Amino acid sequence: MKTTVKNLSETKVELTITLGEKELNDAEQVALTKLAKTIKVPGFRKGKVPASVAAKNVDPNALGQQTLDDALSKAVSEAFVSEDIQALDRPAVEVKKFVPGKELEFTAEVEILPSVTLGDYKKLTVKKEKVAVAKKDVDEIIDRIRKGFATRDDVTRAVKQDDEVIIDFVGKKDGEAFDGGTANDYTLTIGSNQFIPGFEEAIIGHKVGDVFDIDLEFPADYHAKELAGQKVVFAVTLKTVKEVVLPKLDDELAAKAGPFTSVDELEADIKREITTQKEREATDKQKDQLVTSLIDASTVPTPEILVNDQMRSIEQDMTQNLMYQGMNLDMYLESKSLTKEQWLDTEVRDAATNRVKAGLVLAELSKVEKVTATDEELTAKINEYQEQFGKKSGQDFTTPELQRDIANRLLTDKTIDLLLELNSK
Numbered sequence: 001m002k003t004t005v006k007n008l009s010e011t012k013v014e015l016t017i018t019l020g021e022k023e024l025n026d027a028e029q030v031a032l033t034k035l036a037k038t039i040k041v042p043g044f045r046k047g048k049v050p051a052s053v054a055a056k057n058v059d060p061n062a063l064g065q066q067t068l069d070d071a072l073s074k075a076v077s078e079a080f081v082s083e084d085i086q087a088l089d090r091p092a093v094e095v096k097k098f099v100p101g102k103e104l105e106f107t108a109e110v111e112i113l114p115s116v117t118l119g120d121y122k123k124l125t126v127k128k129e130k131v132a133v134a135k136k137d138v139d140e141i142i143d144r145i146r147k148g149f150a151t152r153d154d155v156t157r158a159v160k161q162d163d164e165v166i167i168d169f170v171g172k173k174d175g176e177a178f179d180g181g182t183a184n185d186y187t188l189t190i191g192s193n194q195f196i197p198g199f200e201e202a203i204i205g206h207k208v209g210d211v212f213d214i215d216l217e218f219p220a221d222y223h224a225k226e227l228a229g230q231k232v233v234f235a236v237t238l239k240t241v242k243e244v245v246l247p248k249l250d251d252e253l254a255a256k257a258g259p260f261t262s263v264d265e266l267e268a269d270i271k272r273e274i275t276t277q278k279e280r281e282a283t284d285k286q287k288d289q290l291v292t293s294l295i296d297a298s299t300v301p302t303p304e305i306l307v308n309d310q311m312r313s314i315e316q317d318m319t320q321n322l323m324y325q326g327m328n329l330d331m332y333l334e335s336k337s338l339t340k341e342q343w344l345d346t347e348v349r350d351a352a353t354n355r356v357k358a359g360l361v362l363a364e365l366s367k368v369e370k371v372t373a374t375d376e377e378l379t380a381k382i383n384e385y386q387e388q389f390g391k392k393s394g395q396d397f398t399t400p401e402l403q404r405d406i407a408n409r410l411l412t413d414k415t416i417d418l419l420l421e422l423n424s425k
Contacts, residue, residue, distance in 0.1 A: 001017065001018070001019055001020075001023055001075060001078065001079070002017070002018040003015055003016070003017050003018075003079045003082065003083060004016040004017075005083055005085070008109070009301075010114050010115070010301035011111050011112060011114045011301050011302070011303040011304070012109065012110070012111050012112065012303075013085060013109070013110065013112055014107055014108070014109045015076075015079050015080070015083070015085075015091075015107065015108045015109075016096075016105070016106075016107050017075050017076070017079050017105070017106055017107075017108065018103070018104070018105045019071055019075055019103070019104040019105075020102075020103060021101065021102060021103075023071060023074075023075065023104075024067065024071055024100070024101055024102070024103075024104060025101065027067045027068075027070045027071035027074065028063070028067045028101070030067075030070045030074075031063055031066035031067040031069075031070050032054050032055055032058065032063065034066060034070075035054055035058050035062060035063060035066055036049040036050065036053075036054035036058075037049075039054060039057055039058055041053055041054070041057050064100050067100070068095070068098060068104070071104055072093055072095075072104075072106060075104075075106075076091055076093065076108050079108070080108075085112055086112055086113040087110045087111070087112055088110070088111045088112060088113060088303055088305050088306065089110055089111055089305050090110070091108035091109060091110035092108070092109045092110065093106055093107070093108050094106060094107050094109075111303045111304065111305045112303070113303070113360075114300075114301035114302075114303060114360070115301075116298060116299065116300050116301075116360050116361055116363075116364040117298060117299040118294070118297075118298050118361065118364055118365060118368065119294060119296075119297025119298040120297060121294050121297070121298075121365060121419060121422065121423075122422045122423065123423070124290055124293040124294060124297070124419075124423045125293070126286055126289045126290045126293055126423065127286070128282050128283065128286045129282045129285065129286070130282075131275060131278040131279050131282055133271050133274045133275050133278065137274050138267055138270050138271055138274065141270045141274070142249065142266075142267070142270070145253070145257050145266075146246040146247055146249065146253070147244070147246065149246075149247045149253060149256060149257075150244050150245055150246050150247065151244075151245045151247075152164055152242040152243070152244055152245075153242060153243050153245060154240065154241070154242055155241050155242065155243045156207065156208065156241075157207070157241070158204075158205050158206060158207050159190060159203050159204050159205060159206055159207070159238070159241050160190070160204060160243075161190055161191050161204065162189065162190060162191050162244055163189075163190050163241055163242060163243055163244065164187065164188070164189050164190075164241075164242040164244050165187075165188050165190065165203060165238060165239075165240060165241050165242070166185055166186065166187055166188075166239045166240035167183075167186050167188060167203070167236055167237060167238055167239060168183070168184045168185065168186070168236070168237040168239065169181075169182065169183060169186065169234050169235065169236045169237070170182045170234070170235045171232050171233070171234045172232060172233050172234075172235070173227070173230055173231070173232045178226075178227065178232070180224075180326075181232070181234070185239070188200065188203075189244070190203060190204060196216060196218055196219060196222070197216075197219070198214070198216045199214060199216060199234065202214040202216075202236075203236065203238065206238050207238065207241070208238055208239065208240060208241055209238065209239075210237075210238045211235070211236070211237050211238075212235075212236055212238075213233050213234065213235055213236070214233070214234040214236055215231070215232075215233055216231070216232055216233075216234065217229065217230065217231050217232070218230050218232065221335070223327060223331060223332075223335050224331065225331065225334040225335065228335075249263060250263060251263060253266075254266040283420070286420065287416050287419070287420055290416070290419050290420060290423060291358050291361070291362065291416065291419070292354075294361055294365070294419065295354075295357045295358060295361050298361050298364075300357045300360050300361050302353055302356045302357055302360070303356070306356045306359075307349065307352045307353055307356050308352075310351075310352035310353075310355045310356055311344060311348050311349060311352040313352075314348050314351055314352055314355075315329075315344075315348065318332070359412075362412055362415045362416065362419075365415055365418075365419065366411055366412075366414075366415040369415070369418060371411060371414050371415045371418060372411075373407065373410045373411055373414060377410060378403075378406070378407055378410060381406055381407075381409075381410045382397055382403060382406055385397060385406055
């Protein structure tokens with residue numbers, strides 16, 4: 001077998017492969033063995049026909065085609081292994097010359113895993129942001145704790161800011177109720193901004209039993225295109241008004257909130273928690289920036305097949321996330337005034353390309369720095385994923401495919417941790 005390699009680009013090659021008599025004769029014997037199992041010959045059970053007998057009874061055209069298929073399959077596999085080329089897809093094969101039993105010449109074109117040239121990954125100028133916890137950050141948590149222990153007392157007075165009300169409402173546009181605009185016994189805290197601007201404010205001043213209309217206009221950028229910028233009327237019935245009474249911030253409240261003996265202890269614990277969270281976020285941001293800097297400093301060709309795979313993944317993730325928000329992709333695209341093709345060619349393609357580059361550059365760094373994961377580390381990571389996602393996802397974490405995926409993620413995480421360590425000295 002003779003093989004010639006032609007680089008069509010940084011991510012695509014074309015192999016020209018020529019086979020002689022020996023390879024074709026070997027392929028013919030393999031083909032005969034396969035066909036012998038499918039033909040019927042008097043005196044032999046089906047599937048038990050010897051190859052020598054099958055040669056005299058098999059359809060010559062079928063034998064020629066099977067020989068060609070087997071010769072191509074074996075030659076392609078051996079050629080890519082011998083040339084140390086990692087194909088990313090099934091090669092596109094084109095037969096140039098085929099003389100049965102004598103000669104076969106064909107080309108095999110395919111996208112390949114490209115060669116990545118790393119930049120200086122030990123001198124990336126990315127600094128971690130300084131973390132600071134403001135008093136208002138602590139106060140926001142304290143306010144949530146107080147609201148969690150608040151009492152709600154029925155009142156007969158008019159509604160004020162921060163009251164909790166129960167209402168029925170029907171929203172209409174041009175006299176017709178619109179989807180999502182109707183509810184009964186809806187609990188609403190005035191000032192929570194759950195509704196479009198003007199709705200909650202219009203309830204202030206009303207009393208239990210009041211029935212009234214609220215004339216509003218949806219924001220121009222509202223996610224539901226059919227309502228964006230539209231004038232509507234909400235018919236509201238006020239059924240209950242409760243005054244939300246926050247408990248006093250004192251040592252007694254601190255003891256209710258956790259194992260604390262004083263407000264100072266509670267506030268100190270909140271500050272520690274916020275600091276830990278912000279430190280984690282700052283580190284994650286630094287890691288992302290380090291990977292981006294490494295990509296910028298390196299030469300990373302991006303195979304189209306990998307980009308397309310990531311584009312499909314991003315579209316699937318986006319569709320699922322929108323579903324959780326009560327939206328779909330068409331609604332999202334309408335809100336952005338984009339066609340699907342425009343969205344794919346801009347936002348999605350850019351994000352997919354960055355994902356591919358990150359994966360390739362980190363894989364190369366992992367190889368250069370000989371990053372590995374022990375069996376114990378992998379087992380621990382699998383257990384972690386199972387505890388975190390097992391019941392929710394319904395996935396079987398014992399499957400080889402899923403365990404390989406977790407192993408790859410673990411290796412990527414360890415490589416990024418190494419990148420951070422190398423640039424933190």
